[in-house]
Amino acid sequence: MNAGSAAATRKAAKYAGLERTHIFQPVAVENLGTMNASAYGFLAALGQKISAISGNDCETCYLFQRISVLIQRFNATLLHESFADENRSDD
Numbered sequence: 032m033n034a035g036s037a038a039a040t041r042k043a044a045k046y047a048g049l050e051r052t053h054i055f056q057p058v059a060v061e062n063l064g065t066m067n068a069s070a071y072g073f074l075a076a077l078g079q080k081i082s083a084i085s086g087n088d089c090e091t092c093y094l095f096q097r098i099s100v101l102i103q104r105f106n107a108t109l110l111h112e113s114f115a116d117e118n119r120s121d122d
Contacts, residue, residue, distance in 0.1 A: 039067035060102060074098070
């Protein structure tokens with residue numbers, strides 16, 4: 032079991048109560064881009080449905096590209112925040 036699968040399992044347990052009233056799909060993506068298998072299948076099916084509605088066969092690819100960009104932005108923010116700003120006052 033990879034870290035993405037373990038995180039997805041923890042999320043599913045945490046939100047188990049939602050399944051009575053909602054469809055819950057845990058999505059866990061590691062920093063290097065791997066995600067849990069059920070999330071990959073869900074996002075691939077979602078991309079296919081978007082493609083069917085829009086008529087653009089590239090929608091699944093675009094969806095995964097958007098997720099990749101979000102991960103890169105998040106990592107950039109974390110990296111930026113990890114450096115102390117010597118000119119910034121704490122008050």
